[in-house]
Every structure is written in C-alpha cells, then in structure tokens.
Amino acid sequence: xxxxxxxxxxxxxxxxxxxxxxxxxxxxxxxxxxxxxxxxxxxxxxxxxxxxxxxxxxxxxxxxxxxxxxxxxxxxxxxxxxxxxxxxxxxxxxxxxxxxxxxxxxxxxxxxxxxxxxxxxxxxxxxxxxxxxxxxxxxxxxxxxxxxxxxxxxxxxxxxxxxxxxxxxxxxxxxxxxxxxxxxxxxxxxxxxxxxxxxxxxxxxxxxxxxxxxxxxxxxxxxxxxxxxxxxxxxxxxxxxxxxxxxxxxxxxxxxxxxxxxxxxxxxxxxxxxxxxxx
Amino acid sequence: xxxxxxxxxxxxxxxxxxxxxxxxxxxxxxxxxxxxxxxxxxxxxxxxxxxxxxxxxxxxxxxxxxxxxxxxxxxxxxxxxxxxxxxxxxxxxxxxxxxxxxxxxxxxxxxxxxxxxxxxxxxxxxxxxxxxxxxxxxxxxxxxxxxxxxxxxxxxxxxxxxxxxxxxxxxxxxxxxxxxxxxxxxxxxxxxxxxxxxxxxxxxxxxxxxxxxxxxxxxxxxxxxxxxxxxxxxxxxxxxxxxxxxxxxxxxxxxxxxxxxxxxxxxxxxxxxxxxxxx
Numbered sequence: 001x002x003x004x005x006x007x008x009x010x011x012x013x014x015x016x017x018x019x020x021x022x023x024x025x026x027x028x029x030x031x032x033x034x035x036x037x038x039x040x041x042x043x044x045x046x047x048x049x050x051x052x053x054x055x056x057x058x059x060x061x062x063x064x065x066x067x068x069x070x071x072x073x074x075x076x077x078x079x080x081x082x083x084x085x086x087x088x089x090x091x092x093x094x095x096x097x098x099x100x101x102x103x104x105x106x107x108x109x110x111x112x113x114x115x116x117x118x119x120x121x122x123x124x125x126x127x128x129x130x131x132x133x134x135x136x137x138x139x140x141x142x143x144x145x146x147x148x149x150x151x152x153x154x155x156x157x158x159x160x161x162x163x164x165x166x167x168x169x170x171x172x173x174x175x176x177x178x179x180x181x182x183x184x185x186x187x188x189x190x191x192x193x194x195x196x197x198x199x200x201x202x203x204x205x206x207x208x209x210x211x212x213x214x215x216x217x218x219x220x221x222x223x224x225x226x227x228x229x230x231x232x233x234x235x236x237x238x239x240x241x242x243x244x245x246x247x248x249x250x251x252x253x254x255x256x257x258x259x260x261x262x263x264x265x266x267x268x269x270x271x272x273x274x275x276x277x278x279x
Numbered sequence: 280x281x282x283x284x285x286x287x288x289x290x291x292x293x294x295x296x297x298x299x300x301x302x303x304x305x306x307x308x309x310x311x312x313x314x315x316x317x318x319x320x321x322x323x324x325x326x327x328x329x330x331x332x333x334x335x336x337x338x339x340x341x342x343x344x345x346x347x348x349x350x351x352x353x354x355x356x357x358x359x360x361x362x363x364x365x366x367x368x369x370x371x372x373x374x375x376x377x378x379x380x381x382x383x384x385x386x387x388x389x390x391x392x393x394x395x396x397x398x399x400x401x402x403x404x405x406x407x408x409x410x411x412x413x414x415x416x417x418x419x420x421x422x423x424x425x426x427x428x429x430x431x432x433x434x435x436x437x438x439x440x441x442x443x444x445x446x447x448x449x450x451x452x453x454x455x456x457x458x459x460x461x462x463x464x465x466x467x468x469x470x471x472x473x474x475x476x477x478x479x480x481x482x483x484x485x486x487x488x489x490x491x492x493x494x495x496x497x498x499x500x501x502x503x504x505x506x507x508x509x510x511x512x513x514x515x516x517x518x519x520x521x522x523x524x525x526x527x528x529x530x531x532x533x534x535x536x537x538x539x540x541x542x543x544x545x546x547x548x549x550x551x552x553x554x555x556x557x558x
Contacts, residue, residue, distance in 0.1 A: 037316035
C-alpha cells in the first residue's frame, strides 16, 4: 500500500516519541524533528509507509548517533513475554483447536508495538488468547497449513516474537523458516530477539534483508526472495509487513491488529481490530 | 511561553485535521502537509506556539485558497451553545455564589476546541458547570473583581463565547470589554461569533489585532494595548491566550483547561484539568 497524507503527522509523532528515548536535550530534539520534516517535505515517492519510516528513523540515528533507540525496551519486552510463555503454552494445550488458539495468541502478541507511539500494558492485553478475529480466513489457513511442507513466517516485533514461537511450536513437523529484519528499526524483531525468544529451537531463522519496519521486496536478500516465492505457505505478522506485502502477487496470510485509521479504513475494520486475512 | 519540541507533531496533526475539512483531494492534502513541514523546518524562532500555529494555518490558506476552514463548524458551535444558554443561566441563578458558578460555566465552555484536533460532545461535557477547579485563585479573583471598574475579557473560541456571555452577565455594572481575534484562525472567536453570541448586549466588543490563536502583544492594536495595560482587571480565556500572555508583566486571571502535555507540565497539572490562575 502507498503512503497516505495521515502518515506524515504519525511519522512526526513517532519521531518525537523516539527522540524522547534518545535524549532529554530539547534543543537537539527540536533540531532533529526539523531535519525529519525537511526530509519528509522533500520526499516524493509513493512507497509503503515502512519505507518512509526507515527514512525517519534513519535521520534520527544519523543526527543523534544512536543506532538502536529501542534496544533496552526490546530486551524488556522479550523478558516480559518470556514470563508469559508458560501461560500461553498452557492456553494452547488446553484448547480443542490448538492451531486456532495459537493463531489467536500470535495475533494478541501483535499488540506489543512502540511504532505507533501508544503505550501498552502487556498484562492487561488480550494475552489470554481471547482476541476476537473480526475477519478470519482460518478455515483456508488451516487447509493450506495441513497441505504445506514449508512455511515462511515473517516476524514483526520483539516481545511479540515469543507469542510467534507458541504458534510455530504448534506447527512442528513442517519445515519452518522465521524471517527477521536485517537491522534494528523501532522495536522490530532482529536476529538477537529471535534467539532470545528461542525461535531457533523450532524454526530456522533467516534475515529478510529489509531494514525497514516491514518487508520491502525490492530490498530483500536473494535468499529471502527464494523463500518468499517458493514456500508452500507464507505467514506475515503485523501491520508493517502487511503494508509492504499486501500487493505481492502470491498468497500470504496476514495476522495483524489494525493499528491506525489508514490501515483500518483500507481493511474496512476499526482501529484495534484483529484479523487473519488472505492476501 | 516558548514553543516546545512536542508542538511540532501537534501542528502537523492539526494541519491534517484542518486539511480534511478543506478538501478530500489527498494529493493536495499531501502537498500542503509537505509545504507546512518545509515552513516548520525553516522556522528558527522561540515564539509562543500560537505564533507558529499562525504560520501553519496561514500556509493552509495560502495553498488551498480557503480562508476560514472552520466557518461552518463555528456556526454550528455557536448554535449549539446558544441552545444551552438558558440552562447555563438557570444554573448560575440558582447558585449561592453566582460569580463562582459563572466562572465554572465559562471554563467548561473552554472544552469546545478544534485546535487540539480532538472531538468533543458538547452535550456530554462539563456543561452542568460541575467542573472541578484543580487550581483556583477564586478568592483573589473575586476581590479584584469587586474593586474593578473596567474589565478586559479576552475571548477564546466560538461556541465558548456563549459561555463567556454568562460570566459577563454576572459582571454587569462594570465597564466590560470583550476582545476577539482580528481574523479567522481555527475556531477562535471573531467579531461575527461575538455578535452571534450576543456579547454586544453586555460588553463592548473590540478586536485585539491578533490573527494568531492567542494574543501576541507585539501584534495587537494600540487600542487593545491600552485596554490591556489600563484595565483594572484582565481575564484571559483558554490555552492560546495563556501561551501568549503568561509572561506579560501585569496581573492577568487565566481561565483555562490544560489541553496538552506541554502546558499541563508547565502548570504542574494533568491534561484536561481546569484552572483559574493568576499570572
């Protein structure tokens, strides 16, 4: 999907939120915000928001020298999520349909996101797996899953990656590949997070090549591209991956929570709604 | 008070909100947002937010040709507020302390504001006059009021101006002057609004000379300046007037609702808190 006018105020809000993590120096904050606005004012493409987002966060890194503003928060998220892991496992094991229960757990994990600049309280969230799927292609998902030999699972955020592990564990027996970003961007999942979450115990971890908070197919590695086109089934987590892959000419299952008006309107749902859709 | 880094994302959000009122053309919306960012990126002053806000809204007018995007909404607000007027009057008349009740009514009216880009439902608001004044210099206000012969009341927004009328009516007997903006800016009160609200029945209406959503003392008319320095008592409504007059070297009573983090932090209160303070 292409960037929408509403994305610009959102980028600036995200930039300010990130700058607050990086520095208390208001003169520097103002300087960097102006540099971000300058870049956005000059931007003339029609790319998906995550590509432009990369420009925004890249400017913050460039101007402040801080490469990974969310590093500490990501560690904290992974630790909190790992604390919930036994409860999530139990939930899935006690379910009549463990695959569906695990899908819901994975989507519930998508509530963990700093990109949109809103706070969340993990303990209070839909972590009981009681998410309501407003739109659900679960039957098709299940059929395709049963037939699949190879599954490419494109991860989204730190913390959330522990919830993904729960879904991947239900999928054991298939050849599983878990894709992460190739560099730190917001709280998106990287190699370090995937290992911290123990994904390596259940899937092969690969880097996508994308350093944006999404999966830009014109920036991914040849290896990822092959997985993407050849895998029997592709599962994409989160809004950033949806924004960058929703037009891709192959079947992709998107598990996501609609986090802003722009995406919610595109999908015809409300902000905060959770979905399992077929792209 | 000076502009804060957090103001920039807020300006851009306001610009987008306003552009949605002006046009459905997303290409134009994007173009204007970029022009606004360009201007903000080049801005190097340390002015109060309303001065910069004037730059933002001025750019929207310049680029779209729409001089008063809120004109219709202002009419609607005045009409709705006039519908409430009998109820507000009754409330004050039944009170043991009509001056205090009217002060509370006037502050409650300050909840009507599009500038911050949040929606409001007039009917559900603190229109029952049951606002809690988190900080209140009412005793000093009352004393100064009793002594005063001339009172300058600096208005804030359309709709709200009807609530101001209720307070002005309690003040009858004094020489009352009601100041409005000299041009349309957001939903700020102008001559047209003041007349629509019937302010002319109770006070002399004057233009301040300011075309910003506040009162910039370096832009006001000589007439307003004289009123401002010579009046026995000055009452300032709303956040925009507070942001531009809080450093003025004379006693001003500010009646406002803290509408953003920046102002709430400065005042040591929470967002949404209502105050009667002495500057």
